[in-house]
Amino acid sequence: MLNEIKGSSEAPGYTREAISSSLPKPTRRGILRKLLYGGVAGTLSGAVYTFGIEPIWIQIIEKPMPIPGLPKPFDGFRLVQLSDPHFGSEVPYEYLSRCILEANRLNPDLFVVTGDIVQHGQNQWNEAAATLLSSLRARHGVLAVLGNHDWSSYALGRGIAWRADRVADALRAKGIVVLRNEAIHIHRDGADLHIVGLDDYWEDRFEPETAFSHVPPAEPCIALVHQPDAFPELLDTPACWVLAGHTHGGQVNLPWYGPPLLPVRHKQFVAGHYQLSGKNLYINRGLGWLKRVRFNARPEITEFTLRPE
Template sequence: MAPWSDKAKRKPTTRRRLFRAAGGLLLAGGAAYGYARFIEPTWIDVVERDLPVPNLPPAWAGLRVGLVADLHHGRRVPIEYLRRGIARLASLEPDLVAAVGDFVTDGGQAYADAAADLFRDLSPPLGVFACLGNHDYGVTHPVPHAEAGPIAGALPARSVRLLRNEAVRLERGGAPLWIVGLEDPWSGRCRPAEAFAQVPSGEANLTLCHNPDAADDLADAGAGAILAGHTHGGQVQVPLVGPLILPVRNRDRYEGLHEVGGAWLYINRGLGWLLKIRFACRPEITILSLRRENASRAGGPANGE
């Protein structure tokens, strides 16, 4: 047995170690919170990758598509930050820009006009195409027949082609590429059959739809490559766990590239936020280079999940 005096000496040392460990944990936690609250939410990540498109004509291979989502302009997301993000996108010189909804969080005309004005700074050769997200209708859950807010008028007034269950044919060297845009599924107005009735069977298309939960229905309707947002990537991704909160049914699809029923789905993590906090999930601008996938409706593993 150790002498009493030795035990007395060891106790303060053990306590000091415990206090130091607790202090270190508190310091690390505070640093992580500060990073997630004040640094990462505005630290924009530029993601550049290939996007396979079934039946893509050779004339369209290599087309560079700029993708943005979830600007969420309003009281919490300042226009100065969003302006910086759009300027970064412009500097990448995409051939075409796709904006896939949730331009605003608050529904006032002033926020809609300011969000739409951002796209005046873009001049891609093939134009800017857009679809609406659930917040653009003022809804945070599925409703039967939601009405779109002021952003639906503000975007076309700035030469943004807003597609609402519509398809537009682009042509290069006589070869077609269709841009298809859907109403948001939570609006109760998303009608894939109506949109794809305008697209000849077997012709290549890029499909814009805010919510990735619609991907299976879109693939069944004829979508080739689907561009989506909505999830924000979860905003907070816990190491070894992943996102804690996701506003989708399919929790396996929250960012990046996925194969869905023979179509390809790319989910952008968004620029804005509802609550200003991000961890291991930086806001994203995407440049997608289209590549050919010759086999019609071809499957296979996604090269980037």
């Protein structure tokens, strides 16, 4: 029996040659048709993933945040970063509501939002953003900085100041602390952690000197800024970590090539953790988009846990 299955010479009716000669020969047209069907199916499933699935497939990234000289009361302090929600007509409000639910499940000590809170500074979306972000729950509240879209700007120096002011006013009215070249400190058991927020780097209100003016150089400090291009200009400040957004991880991040479009001057700043001169930059890929497309750049919520270095 085994020999029959193997097509031995003792069972001529079942030889491999006999079986293959009884099958229909593939024609060139048949092969082309199969390739075409395969290509169409692959393209459709790729499109469904890129336009339908990945843009709303939230990834939670847990990251240790080592800080030199971190006082003991802040060991294990958890800070959750959200960025670039782009509240507006493009990004579904239901999806952003789900992001907030996911973020609240992390139950952190502090939330920070690193800009591009709205797509354009329209009142209805300023209110919607403020209402939803004010439902974030953390022991030390929610801090935010503004990004270029909060300034209604697509290019260097093109922002509209009164629109940015209006976004900030709407957020503050709901209890969110908006840091515009300002610092706050969190006090725990006799120790302080300083958080500094800078206004958008593209505009003439980006003022590191003002922002850090009251931060003692020897105390732990984290800076919030929308654009990672600001990082090299913050190396001489007390901030040992700079948290940024803006790039959306490129939104489309091609294997072996990277993102074809990246709105930064320093093209190496795409997403994730970078180190320069002993200082740290983290770029969050954001939650929203300008156009609904993401590939290899999932929307992100980042949970940092502070540790002494």
